Amino acid sequence: MFEKIALVGIGLIGSSIAHGVRRHGLARSIAIATRRQETLDEAEALGLGDSYTTSAAEAVRGADLVILCTPVGAYGAVMAEIGPALEPGAILSDVGSVKAHVVKVVAPHLPEGVHFIPGHPIAGTEHSGPSAGFADLFINRWCVLTPGADADPKAVDRLVTFWQALGSRVECMSPDHHDLVLAITSHVPHLIAYNIVGTVADLEQDTRSEVIKFSASGFRDFTRIAASDPVMWRDVFLTNRDAVLEMLGRFLEDLSRLQRAVRVGDGPAMEELFTRTRAIRRSIITAGQETSAPDFGRLQGSPAKPEATDKGSA
């Protein structure tokens, strides 16, 4: 499909793309660029690409598909470096979790003739780094593209076909709409999960130990999301502020009402809400976006095995 794909940044998403491109034969060669030598060595040891460099400009030279896979906060610096090295006719895309900000930051560095089509594969795990990736990550998951009004339809088609080849379902929408939908499906849930795990981290030592011990009662679900990459998520909240604050405002209004229901002991109001929310999960299972197995299919009865090293947390 492509002669040379350049991946700038090689964390969970970048390495998963590399695995998928290799498995499905989507490019003659894969060039990998990342700033830190240590991460690059890790990517090379894993055999993720065909060439490895700490120079993003070198990686993108001659590439007909370039995908930015760094945290969004690094895009400005990366674009300043690679802008002059991008080939006319090449497709430039990314995998960032916010889109309006990305368009604003990338545009000034975009040379004539390069097709910029922002993207966001809605897939991931709580692990990060080059070793966290796997080819199956995108299967049955959505990838949102936000091409501009003046985007070349042929280039868009090529990128759609690329993501479909990786197993994704693809949908196009405007950057602003993407950012609003993701604020409620992703950004605010992450903010809340980080917050409650932070509240626990601040508890007195004794209570904290007990919370960890008895975490299987619900709290541990939140810790998965709150174990996501800190720099990536910092950048999300720095660059999608308005939509996040809007959706967080709605959440807080509703929480005030629910807090009051607890205080005054309004059983019927609680039961009504708790019944309504059950239906939402059923919709997600019906939409094929979640397993119907109890407890996410966590292996019941098989004690979770403590591990000495957590491979994912690079």
Next chain:
Amino acid sequence: MFEKIALVGIGLIGSSIAHGVRRHGLARSIAIATRRQETLDEAEALGLGDSYTTSAAEAVRGADLVILCTPVGAYGAVMAEIGPALEPGAILSDVGSVKAHVVKVVAPHLPEGVHFIPGHPIAGTEHSGPSAGFADLFINRWCVLTPGADADPKAVDRLVTFWQALGSRVECMSPDHHDLVLAITSHVPHLIAYNIVGTVADLEQDTRSEVIKFSASGFRDFTRIAASDPVMWRDVFLTNRDAVLEMLGRFLEDLSRLQRAVRVGDGPAMEELFTRTRAIRRSIITAGQETSAPDFGRLQGSPAKPEATDKGSA
């Protein structure tokens, strides 16, 4: 271990106890009582017990272990009915998620010579009803007992051994301490999950469809908890109000600070918090209370199969 175990209420926990008692041969007979004939028929069709009745008093007659497995809100009525039928020397326990309230409600109905030892197996799934239970549910999970200061040590030992035989680790503490720890590990996380899923349920139809579609970005984790049994959870919030409001207050203070960090764009504060929270998940994995597999071990690459019927939502 016991001659006759009476299970009053036969939802997820009651039916899981029945499976475990049968598998490990912990009683000569199991009597099952539940108020609704339909639920009783379901339990009988599943072969969960040796006798079935809609009369709790009849079930507990001659039982040397009685376990209340109804929602906590029903305990008062159940105790008024079974109190006169309880055998001297019998152990009376329960599986409710709150403990101080349970002690208060049960005590007035307790006949002389019956050993009341409240309990709470910290285990469950988002499914409910007699068909949701399985014998492995308690394996490697904690069961908290809150015996009073005057409890008979031999009776406590028997109940500890019973739960250990079901696979649990057992810990004793005071009812008030239990309620405070569970408020933060379980009750507040459920409240927050119910709340955010409710916020989504209130969105305009178009946006709501998209949230369901793109839920795999984080939101769907919350929907699992928010799919838990509505009546059981209503009763938790009606009966552990003070501890829930205390912990919710801490959560809200922290969320105000985080909201401000988003508004003013305080990147370092966010990164610091997001890094700290990652460590909490590692502690839970090390404590053997969680899988280290990415994404809870949800089957990556195996598309979740939409199901026509959701067995669990009875």
